Amino acid sequence: MIYYFTGTGNSLAIVRQLQKLRNKQEEGVTAIDYTTPYPRLTDECTEIGFVFPVYGWGLPLVAEDFIRRLPGNTNKRSPYIYVILTCGDDIGCTDKQVRKLFAEKGWNVNAIFSVQMRNTYICLPGFQTDPANLEQQKNEKALTWLRQISQRIEAHEPSSNNDVHPGAFPRMKSYVLRPLFNKFLIHDRHFKVNAKACIACGKCVRICPLHNIQADAIGMPQWLGQCTHCLRCFHACPKHAIEYGLFTQGKSQVKVKL
Ligand SMILES: Cc1cc2nc3c(=O)[nH]c(=O)nc-3n(C[C@H](O)[C@H](O)[C@H](O)COP(=O)(O)O)c2cc1C
Ligand code: SF4
Ligand code: SF4
Incomplete structure (x- = not known):
């Protein structure tokens, strides 16, 4: 096993x-x-x-x-x-x-x-x-x-x-x-979504391995505080609409292979 x-x-x-x-x-x-x-x-x-x-x-x-x-x-x-x-x-x-x-x-x-x-x-x-x-x-x-x-x-x-x-x-x-x-960077408070780029497809909600993302009333992701910082949501977003803090803008995504 x-x-x-x-x-x-x-x-x-x-x-x-x-x-x-x-x-x-x-x-x-x-x-x-x-x-x-x-x-x-x-x-x-x-x-x-x-x-x-x-x-x-x-x-x-x-x-x-x-x-x-x-x-x-x-x-x-x-x-x-x-x-x-x-x-x-x-x-x-x-x-x-x-x-x-x-x-x-x-x-x-x-x-x-x-x-x-x-x-x-x-x-x-x-x-x-x-x-x-x-x-x-x-x-x-x-x-x-x-x-x-x-x-x-x-x-x-x-x-x-x-x-x-x-x-x-x-x-x-x-x-x-x-x-x-762990204290300053392993949590989800710094995640934010670019509302102009997000198409409310729900992929981030579906693929979070810890069920830590929910969609708000208009389908934008909200993070729920149980994050292990795997960055699957960042890398898997089809519109590259998720950012973390100040330094992820312009950073590439890897292909998520599950
Ligand atoms: C939050 C985070 C922290 C990481 N820290 C390290 C690290 O300390 N040392 C390292 O070599 N790689 C680090 N990495 C890279 C991952 O360990 C590496 O890419 C790993 O194979 C990812 O596997 P996964 O796709 O199964 O999550 C980190 C990745 C993330 C997302
Ligand atoms: S995966 Fe990206 S585009 Fe889809 S809902 Fe989440 S943030 Fe928006
Ligand atoms: S980083 Fe991983 S655990 Fe945290 S919200 Fe995104 S997909 Fe879920």
């Missing part, structure tokens, strides 16, 4: 590719939200996978919440637990955060891998989506790396520190910048 969260489809692509590589297309996969029930963890369960993107050098808030809601480990035999973290560049200390969250529930994480994919973060100055050639390069590298990951998971091998890419100054990113990022 695999639990995952995805904003624009990067992490979902990894889930699908992994299933294909392992010839396990029938395996159950669940997209998590704030209400996803706990997984049923019986002694027969030999393996659980989690695939999450990295947001602000840590887990998306919804993934953090999901792990916090896991039942404590009372199994005689622990299943093999693997976590794949997708990122645009580097993960800081997200792997350490993951291990700590699981350990608080009595679960040992056997393997953590990070996979670099196209960047989806565009809300601050200097952050832009990847040019097509860079996205292509990242995709090719990701597939090669995922083939190795797949074999390692198949063999229930543990991972090592070399299997994740923390980048430069990981502690500063995860323990100093991340709390600021």
